[in-house]
Amino acid sequence: MTTETATHDGPYVHGYSDTEARRLDDQANTLADLLHAGTAYPPGSRVLEAGCGVGAQTVHLLAASPGARLTAADISGESLARAQARVAAHAPAAEVAWHHGDLHELPFPDGTFDHVFLCFVLEHLADPAAGLAALRRVLRPGGTITVIEGDHGSAFFHPDSPAARATVGHLVRLQSDAGGDALVGRRLHPLLSAAGFSDVTVRPRTVYADASRPSLVEGFTRRTFVAMVESVRDDALSAGLTAPAAFDEGIADLRRTADPGGTFHYTFFKAVAVKP
Template identity: 60%
Template structure:
């Protein structure tokens, strides 16, 4: 993958991705399932956070999981092995130079991948070439512009914008969720369906406040603190205040929402 990944590959980031996947599994994947014998390509599998769910929900499918990071792939293999699934094979490769013949797969799946690419449309075109006519492409992305929380905090908003700005600086787009439908349609897919998946957390959901608000989203923002300060986007004290205020939204009297988008399209026959 020829674009930057602002979150890095440290063990804490690997753990954050696993926390995220567990907290969002039902929300994002209650309708993700592939039939027995289906050839499925997961592009940008990372540490296997989504791969485990794919393997669990489609035990008869033949899943090929690809990522450019050898470190992430090693962690993904460990995660899938620990979960006891044997229907996944892993391959280190650049998603812009995948070593597969056209129409090699029945389905392609990509979760939280396009947001990191300067050329998401070009990536989608490559994915589509690998799918047989009548096969599907599934893409899941978030949108940092659709965040609501209480108590409101200008410092927290500024910290979130720092993360979005760092992503833009390396060619990514933290607001790409809202663009899924036009991207999938422009790539040539038919019967495109996009649905919003909103995470809503309040005091009645303490487990989600911990696993998503704190360990997933706030941890992601906190993880770019050094980069944000070094890039001159914020001073350390103000950024730290924003992180504290995000943690505050996970308290019993707080609230946090974030919206993801899931898009599915079919390659024309």
Template identity: 65%
Template sequence: MDTSYVHGYAEPEARRLGDQADTLAELLHAGTAYPAGSRVLEVGCGVGAQTGHLLARSPGAHLTAIDVSAESLAQARTRIGESVDWRQADLFDVDETFDHVFVCFVLEHLPEPGKALAHLKTLLRPGGTITVIEGDHGSAFFHPRSASAQAAVDCLIRLQADAGGDALIGRRLYPLLTGAGFDGVRVEPRTVYADASRPDLVTGFTRGTFIAMVEGVEENAVARGLVTQPEWDRGVADLYRTTREYGTFHYAFYKATAHRTPGGAS
């Protein structure tokens, strides 16, 4: 799985991932719970930001969490403890069978997400399920409108594409899962809307998750000539305007579920 994580592995990114997971826990994890005794594979667990929420909702499940980064796994182990089977592994190197697979914010970074999903299908027992959650930066719109703010967001989309990923992948989940051979594919948007009446979302999502994610690519965006420093500064300043008294911010995540039909082809 040849991929480059556009957001990097610095401490601010680990903090952003944790803030995102905690702020959006109910939005993203509602409806996801695994039976006691079931074997669950979390793909691309990173620093364990989502892992804790999986455990809280499925305390009796046996969770195996994989990631390619040893540094991220060390942080995950420190965050969660030893109740999880932590493994440094590429998803294509896994050849065991699981009852359920959980994939969150991973496909967006892969050059061949369909190929990854097809492999994950082979890891599911017949009747097993997969849950996939992804964002779509094209769903971000805000008030006050600003061409400069949109240009900063577009820099993130461009850099992720250049790294082999797709920051607009949320809209592709249905065709990707169907193309990989899964059955019963269902996709639904999980929308975040923040304004001054929802201060927790303004702080935890608009500032702490989305704007922080955009700010994380500043150095690369300017160095690559995608934007000048003054243009970047203006764009980020305008994004922060959306967090003030009369600002608003909207974003949609997409959550897909599917299964491997018993007796179906592998």
């Protein structure tokens, strides 16, 4: 979907504004039950959250795994400061070790962690398999990695609109030009296998919003997906991908999917694998 981090591979296409931080928080809170279901770590286990960003997912990890020894890492010092403030506000008793650095160059010894968790990170890496291999090194044999990614190709909606689909396509193109892949969700099984993990399982986590599910219409369709696409307007225009009127028409049509009579569908993919 979108991540909260950046790496040396390229810039974070959504930026680091206060608006983006709020959008990430809305996304994490709206999708917490869907994405975090089944993820809980035993007390005392050593867990690395790679690409913690502003901590939107961190607080949900801590809530599900009291007593786990969490290390949260991110390359953005600004995002890491936001994450520390968020954890202090939402989980003041939690003890978290914070690391400022690139996930490709983690300073931890081999086999430091029992579990690794990353959410909306691989989509921003030019070489996701290399990133996974770097994380595999710091995971102990028998330890698990959990990876959650979106796939913008899974978005479909009513009323359908060529203009809306084209506008989503501009976001996909911008992310590709920045060295990432907004369609990475469909690749999780082969990526994890290529990085040397075993027992790879990938399961879809589907969001469907219509008038009978107003919290998802507001929290996901409007405040997560449409807001995410709308945030790249200036970049899409600067890159010459579209004209202002065409982009705005696409956004207006996306917003109609959140009106009465509209529907919106999106699929996330959650993978769990083991280091042999």
